[in-house]
Amino acid sequence: MVSIPDVQRAWISVRRGKPTDSLVLKNDWPVPKELAKDEVLVKVQVAALNPIGFKLMRAMPNFIAKRPYVPENDFSGIVVDANGSKFSNGDNVYGWISVNQQPVTHQGVLAEYTKIPADNIVLRPPNVTPTQAAGITLAALASYQALFKVAQLEAGQTIFINGGSSSVGAFAIQLAKIKGAKVVASASAKNEEFVRKMGADEFIDYTKDPGVVAYLSKNPPSTKFHVIYDAVGLMSPDLYTHSKNYLAPNGIFVSTGPLPHKLNCDAIWQWIRTIGAIITPSWLGNVKSRWAMVNVDNNTNDMNELQGFLANGSLQPIVDSVFEFEDVLKAYERIMTYHAVGKVVVKVDPEAL
Structure with missing residues (x-):
């Protein structure tokens, strides 16, 4: 049984602005242990940045963005509380918290743990590493x-x-x-x-x-x-x-x-x-x-088909650069150049491959 802490390290958007103005790194952010039906708790291994993340950070006033919140959407990780879902503790997964869900749940992936609907994740194929999987969904x-x-x-x-x-x-x-x-x-x-x-x-x-x-x-x-x-x-x-x-x-x-x-x-x-x-x-x-x-919808059938393409090697994830958790602001500098080729990802777990 994995011991789940009460608090965690997490990057938090506390005000509107570019990432250097909006984000602070907290060491005592609560781990979301209370799970609703069909939610699971995942230990985040690697998180990915998306342009929508910093654009909303910069544009959305507090009353719309529901600050404070943990930013970003895509990740790979390990299920630590399956909560009676179709998954099991220890499953290697990847997925996303949709842009629409984030203001409601305050959940994001630039944190050591996140809770997420079970339908938002799929099993990670063994031929895809956590670093590669983080930026797929x-x-x-x-x-x-x-x-x-x-x-x-x-x-x-x-x-x-x-x-x-x-x-x-x-x-x-x-x-x-x-x-x-x-x-x-x-x-x-x-x-x-x-x-x-x-x-x-x-x-x-x-x-x-x-x-x-x-x-x-x-x-x-x-x-x-x-x-x-x-x-x-x-x-x-x-x-x-x-x-x-x-x-x-x-x-x-x-x-x-x-x-x-x-x-x-x-x-x-x-x-x-x-x-x-x-x-x-x-x-x-x-x-x-x-x-x-295109308005991206969380669709389990679509995610399963993409998972199949990844598993058989016909779809290749592309990683531009990898940053340590403490260097999130440098990761944002990279993606904000608009010159990244593939995904900019952040290792939340320093031991993740």
Whole structure:
């Protein structure tokens, strides 16, 4: 029987702001031992950072964010109180606390222990390490649901993935290839080899003048894209508004959601432009292409299918960098550069592989 302490180390968001202003490391944060039906207690081994984590930290006022709370969503760990669920104590698992659940439960994964619904975790395949597993769920679910449930991507179709070197984009490339689709992906020139290794058939360097939109407008694909997947959450609507040049008439533009990198006048204006482009009807001159945003749902069947892809090796998790628990602020510095290739993860348990 594992001894579970009453208090733990945890990073806590105590105020709105960038991570250096928002977060404090506490050594006496309570361990959430009181479990509701179908909840389990997990000892966190490795946590992963996501852009949504620091964007909400910076944007959300206290009354919405329900501070103080433990931030971040993705993790790998060990079940220490199965609480009569389908799991057993000692099971190696990975999963996530959804963005919607966090304000309600105050639970996050930058802590030594977290309680979580049993449906939010799956068993970790033995060929995947805790460090690799930590950053799978949110990014992989986003791409799985965007490609297969929103866009209804089919074998033989062509998809353009904007941001192929991001964690969301890297999973999207692999999932599209598993489906049997042709993949065109964009990234910076230095990440071309990585993007092609993920499975991209064609590559576009977004850093070259005149950029992706102008390049695709001047060099439209011989077969127009059936799906455009914006894996980086562009604030500018230009990739969508010019899409008649490169998106099939019955195609669809899917976005992870326009979230600003910074809260300033330019970001607000770009957000207004994007919303305007989405809601303006075609009879007023807007493009006729469908626009959709993926809202990531916790779906056990989807998680189980992704688990199967990981177990058979057809889906590879990608880790950009690994930080110690005390160095969380440095980990945020890395992810906030927007140059991470794959996931930025934090070892909560220093002995985790």
